Amino acid sequence: MPLAQQPMAVDNTVPYLIFRCIQEIETRGIESEGIYRLGGIKSAIENLCTLFEERGNSEQDVDLSSESDINAIAGCLKSFLRQVFSFFLSLKSIFCFFMIILSSSLQLPEPLVPHFLYTPLISMAKQQDISIQAFCGILSDFPSINFATLDYLISHLR
Secondary structure (H helix, E strand, O other): OOHHHHHHHOOOOOOOOHHHHHHHHHHHHOOOOOOOOOOOHHHHHHHHHHHHHHHHHOOOOOOOOOOOOOOHHHHHHHHHHHHHOOOOOOHHHHHHHOOOOOOOOOOOOOOOOOHHHHHHHHHHHHOOOOHHHHHHHHHOOOOOOHHHHHHHHHHHHH
């Protein structure tokens, strides 16, 4: 499902699942070692993903406080990112923080990093010196919802 068609958070700038999982992780799991490295229990992750799917576009809140495994919440977030976005974020200076881990679903209708920007970003990654101005120029071409979601994820991962 394209990013713009995902159920959105109250402010309508990022998908609700991303907002809600990050909110819970920052509330009670930010100090957990390996929060994104360690996997949660598969059945718990699947149950959480189902809760978000059932919520759809309703205003109903998904209560994550009853899920004792914070890694399951992080796993739900990672699962969503793998399904909805073609890219997840990692680090090589500022630029490669943005580009490293490519997921398996390049055929998605609307990835976090739009298809038309993939080639310019890969070309930039191969350069020895990455121009911040050129990188910012590419970022300015992002659709606003993609940029807001990327900004929200990077702010959380700082």
